[in-house]
Amino acid sequence: MTPSTTAHEHRPPPPPVRSAPFSAAPSGSAVSSPALSVRGLSKRYGAHWALGSGQGGFDLDLPRGGLTALLGPNGAGKSTLIGLLLGLETPTQGTVQVLGTDPRQPHARTRLGALPQDLSLPATLTVRELLGLYAALYPRPLEVETVLGLCDLTALARQRASALSGGQARRLGFGLSIIGDPELLFLDEPTTAMDVQSRQIFWAGVGAMQAQGKTIVLTTHYLEEAERVADRVVVLRQGQVIADGTPETIKAGVRGATVSFRSRLSLSDLQAAPEVLEATLSHGPETDCALATVRTREPERLLAALFASGAELRELQVSRASLEEAFLTLTVGDFGQAADPQTDATFTPAVPTPGA
Amino acid sequence: MTQTLAPLSAARPTSLRMFTALLRAELLKLLRNRAFLIPSLLLPIMFFALFALPNLKGRLSGVAAGPYMLVSYAAYSLVSTAIFAFGVATATERASGWMRQLRITPASPVAYFGARIGASLLLGLGSVLLLLLFARVAGGVSLPAGQTAGVLLRLLLGMIPFALLGLAIGLGLGPAGAAPTANLINLPLMFASGIFYPLDVAPKFIQTLAPYLPAYHYGQLGWGAIGATPAGSEASHWLVLAGYSGLFAALCLWAYRRDETRRG
Numbered sequence: 247m248t249p250s251t252t253a254h255e256h257r258p259p260p261p262p263v264r265s266a267p268f269s270a271a272p273s274g275s276a277v278s279s280p281a282l283s284v285r286g287l288s289k290r291y292g293a294h295w296a297l298g299s300g301q302g303g304f305d306l307d308l309p310r311g312g313l314t315a316l317l318g319p320n321g322a323g324k325s326t327l328i329g330l331l332l333g334l335e336t337p338t339q340g341t342v343q344v345l346g347t348d349p350r351q352p353h354a355r356t357r358l359g360a361l362p363q364d365l366s367l368p369a370t371l372t373v374r375e376l377l378g379l380y381a382a383l384y385p386r387p388l389e390v391e392t393v394l395g396l397c398d399l400t401a402l403a404r405q406r407a408s409a410l411s412g413g414q415a416r417r418l419g420f421g422l423s424i425i426g427d428p429e430l431l432f433l434d435e436p437t438t439a440m441d442v443q444s445r446q447i448f449w450a451g452v453g454a455m456q457a458q459g460k461t462i463v464l465t466t467h468y469l470e471e472a473e474r475v476a477d478r479v480v481v482l483r484q485g486q487v488i489a490d491g492t493p494e495t496i497k498a499g500v501r502g503a504t505v506s507f508r509s510r511l512s513l514s515d516l517q518a519a520p521e522v523l524e525a526t527l528s529h530g531p532e533t534d535c536a537l538a539t540v541r542t543r544e545p546e547r548l549l550a551a552l553f554a555s556g557a558e559l560r561e562l563q564v565s566r567a568s569l570e571e572a573f574l575t576l577t578v579g580d581f582g583q584a585a586d587p588q589t590d591a592t593f594t595p596a597v598p599t600p601g602a
Numbered sequence: 603m604t605q606t607l608a609p610l611s612a613a614r615p616t617s618l619r620m621f622t623a624l625l626r627a628e629l630l631k632l633l634r635n636r637a638f639l640i641p642s643l644l645l646p647i648m649f650f651a652l653f654a655l656p657n658l659k660g661r662l663s664g665v666a667a668g669p670y671m672l673v674s675y676a677a678y679s680l681v682s683t684a685i686f687a688f689g690v691a692t693a694t695e696r697a698s699g700w701m702r703q704l705r706i707t708p709a710s711p712v713a714y715f716g717a718r719i720g721a722s723l724l725l726g727l728g729s730v731l732l733l734l735l736f737a738r739v740a741g742g743v744s745l746p747a748g749q750t751a752g753v754l755l756r757l758l759l760g761m762i763p764f765a766l767l768g769l770a771i772g773l774g775l776g777p778a779g780a781a782p783t784a785n786l787i788n789l790p791l792m793f794a795s796g797i798f799y800p801l802d803v804a805p806k807f808i809q810t811l812a813p814y815l816p817a818y819h820y821g822q823l824g825w826g827a828i829g830a831t832p833a834g835s836e837a838s839h840w841l842v843l844a845g846y847s848g849l850f851a852a853l854c855l856w857a858y859r860r861d862e863t864r865r866g
Contacts, residue, residue, distance in 0.1 A: 355708045366699030370634035382623030
C-alpha cells in the first residue's frame with residue numbers, strides 16, 4: 247500500500263518466550279484509535295428492538311486495555327451487541343468502530359478474538375488440529391504449544407473435541423480465541439460449564455493477556471467474577487445501557503444493602519416500611535421473633551423509620567450490596583428511582599436518550 | 603481510518619495457507635466419519651457387483667455393456683457425493699454453528715467453501731477410482747485413459763446442480779430431516795434417469811419422464827464421453843444442468859433467507 251505501511255509488514259513475529267507469549271499492545275499510531283467506539287447504535291429484528299430503540303441508540307467508548315464486563319439479564323441485548331461488535335450483524339442505525347475499523351471488514355478480524363457463548367467445534371478434530379487450523383487463519387499467530395500450555399491442554403492435545411468435558415471444551419475455546427494474538431478479545435459467558443480448576447487456568451490466561459495491555463470484553467452471569475476482575479462494568483437492560491462505571495461506582499450508585507434482624511414485625515409491616523425492595527420472614531421453631539431479611543436501597547432511612555416506630559430489633563446485621571444485588575436492583579427493581587443523578591454522575595438512568 | 607490499515611496488509615500472504623489448513627481439516631473430518639465414508643465408497647462398488655457384473659455381455663446404446671455401466675455407477679457415486687458430502691453436510695455444519703464461528707476468524711467464506719468443495723471432489727474422485735479398480739479386477743472392465751479423463755471431466759463439473767440440490771434440502775429441512783429426504787430423492791432419481799438400469803427396459807412413463815430429470819442429462823454426458831449413441835447434443839445436456847443449477851440455487855437462497863429471519 248502506501249510507503250508508510252510497509253514498515254509494519256516486516257514486523258517480526260512474537261518471540262516464543264514462555265513468560266510473555268503475546269505481542270505487546272501495538273505502539274504508535276494504532277493506539278490512537280480506541281478499542282471500541284459505538285455511536286447511536288440500535289438493532290431491530292422485525293418489530294422488536296434488540297438493542298437501542300426507535301428514538302435512539304446508545305453510545306459506548308472503550309479505550310485500549312482493561313477488562314470490561316457487560317452485564318444484563320437474558321434478552322438485555324448482550325449477545326446482539328457482541329454480534330454487532332464482531333461484525334456478524336449489521337446495525338439498524340448507528341455505527342460501530344472496532345480498533346478504528348468497521349468490524350464487518352474481513353481484515354478487522356485479524357486483530358479480534360472471540361469465545362462465543364455456544365461454542366461449536368467439529369467433533370472429529372483433535373485439540374491440536376483445531377488450534378493448528380486457527381493458527382493458520384491469522385497472520386501472526388501464537389505457537390500452538392504455547393497456547394496448549396496456557397490453557398493446560400497439553401495432555402489432551404490428541405483428544406478429539408467430542409471427548410472433552412464441558413470445562414475442557416471452554417478452555418479450548420479460549421485457546422482458539424487467543425491464538426491469533428488479538429488486540430481485542432470478546433469472551434461471551436466464558437466460565438459457564440467450567441469447574442474450579444478450569445476457572446483458575448482460564449483466569450490466569452486472561453491475566454496474562456491483561457498484563458500485555460490487551461483489551462478484554464466479557465459477559466458473565468457470575469457477578470462475583472465481574473466484581474473481581476473487571477475495571478469497568480456496563481449494565482444493559484432492554485437494549486439500553488442503564489449503568490456504566492467501575493464495580494465500586496455501580497454498587498455505590500445503587501447504595502443497596504441487605505438488613506437482617508429478629509423482631510415481632512409482620513411481613514406486611516416490613517413491606518410497608520420505607521425504601522424496602524424485598525422482604526422475607528422465616529419463623530424459628532422456638533421463638534415468636536421471626537428472622538427478617540430485607541433488601542433495601544437505603545438502610546439508614548429504613549432503620550431510622552423502624553426505630554422511630556418503636557420496633558425492637560435483635561441480631562441486627564447490615565451488609566453492603568454486592569455487585570449481584572446492585573445488578574438485581576438495576577435490572578429487576580424500579581430502576582428509575584434507583585438512579586440518583588444528583589449524587590452519582592456516572593449512574594445513567596434508563597431513559598432513552600434521543601440521539602444525544 | 604487509513605493509518606489503521608497498516609499492520610493488516612500482512613494478512614494477504616496467508617490466504618493460501620488458510621485454504622490449505624481448511625482443506626486439510628475438511629479431509630480429516632471426512633476420513634474420520636466412518637459411518638459416512640465407508641458406505642460412500644462401497645455402495646457404488648456393491649451396486650456394480652450386483653447389477654453390472656452379471657450383465658457384462660452385450661451392448662448398450664452402441665457401446666459394450668461393461669464400460670457403459672461403469673460410467674453409470676461412477677455417475678451414481680458422484681451425484682451421491684455432491685448431494686450428501688457437500689450439500690447436506692454443509693447445511694448441517696451451518697446449523698451446528700461452526701460456520702458462524704469461522705466467520706469470527708479472518709477465514710474468508712471463499713476459502714471455507716473452496717475447502718469443502720475440494721474435499722468433496724477428492725472424496726468423489728477416490729470413490730470413482732476405487733470403482734474403476736474393482737471393475738478391472740473383478741470384471742475385467744476398463745476404460746482407455748483418454749476416455750476416463752473425458753468422463754471424469756464431464757461428471758466432476760456436472761456435480762454442481764446436485765451439490766446445490768443437497769444444499770437446498772439441508773437448508774430447507776434442517777440437519778435431522780435432510781439425509782433421509784435426500785435419499786428419498788436420490789435413489790428414485792437414479793432409477794428414473796437410466797443410471798441404475800438402462801432406460802430401454804424401463805416402463806414407458808419413466809422413459810417419458812427421464813429427459814426432464816437432471817441425472818438423465820448427467821448420465822448422457824458420461825456415456826457420450828465413451829462414444830455411446832447420443833440422445834441430444836452435449837450442449838443441450840449442459841444447458842439443462844445449468845437450468846437446474848439456477849433453480850436449485852434459487853431454492854438455496856430462499857431456504858437460507860427463511861432460516862435467517864426465523865433465527866433473528
